[in-house]
Every structure is written in C-alpha cells, then in structure tokens.
Amino acid sequence: MKTLLFFDVDGTLFDNEQQKVSIKTLHAIQKLTQDERYLVGLATGRSIDQLDAISEIKDAFDLKILINGAVAYYKNEFIYGKPMEKQDCEAVLKYANRIHVGIGFIGKNGHAISLLDDVVRLSLKDYQMSIPPIDPLYYLNEDIYQIWVFSNDKTTIQSFKDKFSNLKLFPWHKDGADLVHKDVSKGEAIKHIKATMGIDKVIAFGDGENDVEMIEVADIGVAMGNSRSVALKHKATFVTGHVGEEGLYNAIIKLNLL
Secondary structure, three states: OOEEEEEOOEOOOEEOOOOEOOHHHHHHHHHHHOOOOEEEEEEOOOOOOOOHHHOOOHHHOOEEEEHHHOEEEEOOEEEEEOOOOHHHHHHHHHHHHHOOOOEEEEEOOOEEEOOOOHHHHHHHHHOOOOOOOEOOOHHHOOOEEEEEEEOOOHHHHHHHHHHOOOEEEEEOOOOEEEEEEOOOOHHHHHHHHHHHHOOOEEEEEEOOHHHHHHHHHOOEEEEOOOOOOHHHHHHOOEEOOOHHHOHHHHHHHHOOOO
16 A cells, blocks of 8 residues: 655745755655655645746646645546635625735636735745736636735734634735635545545645644644744644755655655
C-alpha cells in the first residue's frame, strides 16, 4: 500500500520571501514523485491556474487538492468539489462594495476580480499571480469555490469573518483572506481521497491556519518553523525549520522518505 504525501505550497514548498522553491526541495520532490512507494500531492489554497510559483514541479504531482480543499484532481481529472452558494457570493460582493474592498471569485477553471486597486495589485504580485479579468458578476455564470478578500487591514478581515459566520475564512500570510463553503477544508478532501483510493497512511506538510485540519487527519503532520499558527504547531507531530532554511527538505530527510 502506498503512502500519500501532501505538501502545502505557500510557506512550505514555496518561500514567499525569497520568491522561489529551493534547489534541495526541488530535487527532493522530483525524487519522491518517482518513488513507487508514494503517491505525492499538493494541498493548497491556490487554484489550478495559479501554480506558476512552483512551475518547475507543478506537473509532477498526481494529486492536487486546491482552493483550500474545495476541489481535487487526480492526474488532471476532477474528482471532488464543493462550491459556494450563489446567495453567499452575492452577499459577500455587496458587503465588499459597500466598504470599498476588492474581492475575487475563484471557479474551477478560471477566476475574476471585482476591482483593481493598489492593494489587489500588490497581493497578486506577492503571490506571483497575473491580474485576472475584472468581472464582479463572474459568480452568476460559474460555480464559485472560493472568494478572495483583498485587504492589509486585520480589522477588515475580521469583519468578513464576523459577518459571514456561515462561511469559513482562512487568513493569508498577508494582504487578504480566503472565504470558502463552511464544510470545506484540506482535511475533508484528504478523507474523501483516502476512502476512495484505499490509502492507509498520510503524511502532510504545511504552515498555515488552512493546514490545521490536514495535519489533524494525517498520520504524521509536519508544521513549518515559519508558521504563525499556534494551533498548527500544537497539532503537528513535529515542527521543522523555516522554509527559507531548508525546513521542508530537512523534514523529508528526518522522516527517512528518501
């Protein structure tokens, strides 16, 4: 039986400060994806068309849990999804417009933003993402799996969490947050995959609040040293080093995966 390995992207595979994946991490992932003992996957808040930050290795992963667990693919085939309700999308848009905050609607195969200002532009640049089309009504004709909230103000982000308690909010490293269906998480997606694919062991690596459920369902959960999540570090089997100091590579070696 194969072991399932899941890797978060931002702050785990990808060093957002240095804007790169380290050479050691690149080589380790390449070796792991070629090892018959493992099925190797991504588990990220990014969507399918937002993986250019890890362009060197993005196609090496057979499994991709994306949009914080709202969708999943196996060998590029869609295998799981939980979209948001249209009325929730409309309500978030109305509130964002009222307080002059940009948002983004993320579909299975595309995305759009409600407006383009300096905050939106900087956030997209920080995550190495191109500027999408401006279409505040994108949600009307597409299933939406995630809403981006662009703001560098923690009070504003908290206001979205308080107002939309029927949704789940995951803060970014900076400049925003994700809103998803209340039942969505990386952990729920992993449980679905484990059940359908007959996997009996999962090892997961992450650094954010959106990785807590993933770490909880994993047999071995590794938190990155750069994580700011107290809950994640508490739930993890162990905490490795900072992403910028080969924390992921060192964890892979510590677990004797290579």
